[in-house]
Amino acid sequence: MAAAVMDKDFKLDTPDPVVWASVGDVTLPCHLSPETSAVAMEIRWFKRTDCIYLYKNGHVTVREGYEGRVSVNTQELQRGDVSLRLRENTWGDKGVYTCQVISGEHKEEGRVGITGKSPVPLL
Numbered sequence: 001m002a003a004a005v006m007d008k009d010f011k012l013d014t015p016d017p018v019v020w021a022s023v024g025d026v027t028l029p030c031h032l033s034p035e036t037s038a039v040a041m042e043i044r045w046f047k048r049t050d051c052i053y054l055y056k057n058g059h060v061t062v063r064e065g066y067e068g069r070v071s072v073n074t075q076e077l078q079r080g081d082v083s084l085r086l087r088e089n090t091w092g093d094k095g096v097y098t099c100q101v102i103s104g105e106h107k108e109e110g111r112v113g114i115t116g117k118s119p120v121p122l123l
Contacts (some may be wrong), residue, residue: 010036010080011102012110019114026089028112030099032080039077041086042102048097053084087114091116 013033019026028045032038045053052063053070055077062070069087076083082101084091096113 004022010034010101010103010108011107012082012099012108013110014099014110018117019112019113021089021114022093023091024089025085025087026093026114028084028086028097028099028114029083030082030110032082034103035080037078038080038101039074040084040103041077043072043077043082043103044100045072045099046098047093062098086114087112 010032013031014029015031016029016054019028028049032073039058043053043055044051050063053072054061055072055074057101060074070081071085071087073085082099084097084099093115096111099112101108
């Protein structure tokens, strides 16, 4: 009995590699290209080396300190949208984030940075 599971060829597209954000809500854009359903894939978002969001087998795990603040719109996974929504973003959230999508043996990564506008100096 020979059952072959085909890994789809996809890349990760991060259309805005740097997101300008002040304090508030921000979306880190990341999409599968070509448009491919990510529902059955493993999706991980990292800040530096810490995994802050994991979607696997329909279950979501969020790192302590990010509960209620990070999410991926699971309804958009069907269209390959794996963008991370970060609520109540603070200055401490600035930095580089890595999106990792795994399908079988196929793994792709994309990076998106959050930077804030420098405050206006007081005269």
